[in-house]
Amino acid sequence: MFSIDRLMRLSSIIPVLTVPDPARAQPLARELVARGCRVLEVTLRTPAALEVIAEMAKVEGAVVGAGTVLNPRDLEASLEAGAKFIVSPGLTEPLTRAALECGIAYLPGVANAGDIMRGLDFELDHFKFFPAMASGGIPALKALAAPFARCRFCPTGGVTEATAPDWLALEQVLCVGGSWVADGL
Amino acid sequence: MFSIDRLMRLSSIIPVLTVPDPARAQPLARELVARGCRVLEVTLRTPAALEVIAEMAKVEGAVVGAGTVLNPRDLEASLEAGAKFIVSPGLTEPLTRAALECGIAYLPGVANAGDIMRGLDFELDHFKFFPAMASGGIPALKALAAPFARCRFCPTGGVTEATAPDWLALEQVLCVGGSWVADGL
Amino acid sequence: MFSIDRLMRLSSIIPVLTVPDPARAQPLARELVARGCRVLEVTLRTPAALEVIAEMAKVEGAVVGAGTVLNPRDLEASLEAGAKFIVSPGLTEPLTRAALECGIAYLPGVANAGDIMRGLDFELDHFKFFPAMASGGIPALKALAAPFARCRFCPTGGVTEATAPDWLALEQVLCVGGSWVADGL
Numbered sequence: 001m002f003s004i005d006r007l008m009r010l011s012s013i014i015p016v017l018t019v020p021d022p023a024r025a026q027p028l029a030r031e032l033v034a035r036g037c038r039v040l041e042v043t044l045r046t047p048a049a050l051e052v053i054a055e056m057a058k059v060e061g062a063v064v065g066a067g068t069v070l071n072p073r074d075l076e077a078s079l080e081a082g083a084k085f086i087v088s089p090g091l092t093e094p095l096t097r098a099a100l101e102c103g104i105a106y107l108p109g110v111a112n113a114g115d116i117m118r119g120l121d122f123e124l125d126h127f128k129f130f131p132a133m134a135s136g137g138i139p140a141l142k143a144l145a146a147p148f149a150r151c152r153f154c155p156t157g158g159v160t161e162a163t164a165p166d167w168l169a170l171e172q173v174l175c176v177g178g179s180w181v182a183d184g185l
Numbered sequence: 186m187f188s189i190d191r192l193m194r195l196s197s198i199i200p201v202l203t204v205p206d207p208a209r210a211q212p213l214a215r216e217l218v219a220r221g222c223r224v225l226e227v228t229l230r231t232p233a234a235l236e237v238i239a240e241m242a243k244v245e246g247a248v249v250g251a252g253t254v255l256n257p258r259d260l261e262a263s264l265e266a267g268a269k270f271i272v273s274p275g276l277t278e279p280l281t282r283a284a285l286e287c288g289i290a291y292l293p294g295v296a297n298a299g300d301i302m303r304g305l306d307f308e309l310d311h312f313k314f315f316p317a318m319a320s321g322g323i324p325a326l327k328a329l330a331a332p333f334a335r336c337r338f339c340p341t342g343g344v345t346e347a348t349a350p351d352w353l354a355l356e357q358v359l360c361v362g363g364s365w366v367a368d369g370l
Numbered sequence: 371m372f373s374i375d376r377l378m379r380l381s382s383i384i385p386v387l388t389v390p391d392p393a394r395a396q397p398l399a400r401e402l403v404a405r406g407c408r409v410l411e412v413t414l415r416t417p418a419a420l421e422v423i424a425e426m427a428k429v430e431g432a433v434v435g436a437g438t439v440l441n442p443r444d445l446e447a448s449l450e451a452g453a454k455f456i457v458s459p460g461l462t463e464p465l466t467r468a469a470l471e472c473g474i475a476y477l478p479g480v481a482n483a484g485d486i487m488r489g490l491d492f493e494l495d496h497f498k499f500f501p502a503m504a505s506g507g508i509p510a511l512k513a514l515a516a517p518f519a520r521c522r523f524c525p526t527g528g529v530t531e532a533t534a535p536d537w538l539a540l541e542q543v544l545c546v547g548g549s550w551v552a553d554g555l
Contacts, residue, residue: 045334068332070302089332090298094306111297112481113460113500117440121464130298131328134321136504143501143527147438147459149415157328230519253517255487274517275483279491296482315483316513319506342513 002063004105004126007039007085008154008174013164014039015181016067016156020046025055031185033061041087041177043067044074050081057082065105072098079104087177089130091115096122107154111135116148125151128177133158138166145172187248189290189311192224192270193339193359198349199224200366201252201341205231210240216370218246226272226362228252229259235266242267250290257283264289272362274315276300281307292339296320301333310336313362318343323351330357372433374475374496377409377455378524378544383534384409385551386437386526390416395425401555403431411457411547413437414444420451427452435475442468449474457547459500461485466492477524481505486518495521498547503528508536515542 002010015037019025029040038061042053045068056064065085066078075098078086085105088095099106100122109130110116119127125148129141132155136143145151155167156177167176187195200222204210214225223246227238230253241249250270251263260283263271270290273280284291285307294315295301304312310333314326317340321328330336340352341362352361372380385407389395399410408431412423415438426434435455436448445468448456455475458465469476470492479500480486489497495518499511502525506513515521525537526547537546 043332045332070305070332088298088302090300090302092299092302092306095302109298111299112485112505113458113479114462114481114485115297115299115460117458117460117462117465120440121462131325131331134325134328135297136321136506139528140501140504143504146501147413147415147440157331158324228517230517255490255517273483273487275485275487277484277487277491280487294483296484300482300484316510316516319510319513320482321506342516343509 001103002084002105004085004107005152005174007063007105008107008126008152010063011036011038012168012175013037013181014041014154014156014175014177016041016043016177016179017052017182018043018045018179019052020048022048022051022055025052026059028182028185029056029059029062029064032182033059037181038063039175040064041067044069044078050077053078053081053083057084069095071095075099075102075104087128091119093118096124109156113144113147116144116151120148120151126174127151127153129153129155131157132167138170141170141173186288187269187290189270189292190337190359192248192290193292193311193337195248196221196223197353197360198222198366199226199339199341199360199362201226201228201362201364202237202367203228203230203364204237205233207233207236207240210237211244213367213370214241214244214247214249217367218244222366223248224270224360225249226252229254229263235262238263238266238268242269254280256280260284260287260289272313276304278303281309294341298329298332301329301336305333305336311359312336312338314338314340316342317352323355326355326358371473372454372475374455374477375522375544377433377475378477378496378522380433381406381408382538382545383407383551384411384524384526384545384547386411386413386547386549387422387552388413388415388549389422390418392418392421392425395422396429398552398555399426399429399432399434402552403429407551408433409545410434411437414439414448420447423448423451423453427454439465441465445469445472445474457498461489463488466494479526483514483517486514486521490518490521496544497521497523499523499525501527502537508540511540511543
């Protein structure tokens, strides 16, 4: 089982994938892994998402997780589909407790200091910064992260191929999430 | 009793009213209803607010609610004054529980993904996006709402007559709140 | 014991100090008090922070508190070091309960309406607005504070010597926090 810290260091860009067609899952995952993206986040935004996770999980080298996990039910379904980690847009107590209980790597979204402190109360210190650009971009993350030196972040939401290197240059940023990676694939 | 979804579809603009003088309540409500604004939010920001709600509630065609509801005491007082719905700037557990218990239509304010997820945990999926402009405007709501396809929003705070149509063009926006509607009335 | 309201009115600028060397603590505090800054916030971001608080607390006229207090353990340690108040980047229930229990003046950080309402549920109505600039600056605080007329704020994070007067001109702002005050000292 991967820790969230190890996952976030596996590859600096995490493709955030919304895949309607399960038949596309394996070829897409293979292509992304070949390009160096081993950690794949499949959002639970399509009816086929769980099937897509199950298909992608069969691809060698891929570490497949579920995104847009909103509650313990989503978590349960993701686990059954073979997700190795989960990502949520925000941080709530019920989902956090459920994730800690089953021990899965969990990357909760945060957008302010209260969110981060609630995460720290649960011993979580790796977060998705979401939505990264709409929350104020790099200056906002810098200001927000300053009191939380031990925390590490994965900015997601509005990060582009062009801006990814600027985010990755921040000491507290381990990786970024983005949907552009799969464009045209 | 109106559901919050039905209320938000009654008229696309909800006047947010801070009315110090109860004698002005009925004429103002009549004028707004005549202009097509049936859903009226009276903020609890003046000593006369509850009386204003009671007066406006007598106007035919008006559906009058209380805004700036901060806690269960405010909710109780609003109900007694005849409010048909309540609006709050943010979302807390005590107020949400109280609103669900009495079954009143409730539109809680949200500004980030954690707020929305906490609302969803209570089966709430209609939210005020507040303060709409200061929270990043249309791009911010788009980014924030993306993982929450079933949620519907009423942006409030900095929305103007000029910008209302742009907000209303978003699929997840059912109506907007604004104080400009009563300007000059 | 100072109330948080009295503290926030003692001087309009609260230096936010990250001091690695305890030997510098007393001279620095004396210089700041001489310049009219009586309320000193020492962030718990260095190993020496608690010692720095203890040293500064010996300086006549200085009212020394701890910043970056994240949880009840930090609060406990700050109290033992002699802190007269605590400041946190965000607002959580465990820290708030602990602060109320021991009765220390507490200035929790907020960035949205939900935070403020959670604070009000605990009878807290004085808040740090953090990070002030990255959260949208003066227009954001104005919009956010409007429904909370009784609340008072200390904007911190990106406030500069040049912009401090603009913040202080807002009725609901009692003081600002900033690190620039100690620059060059």
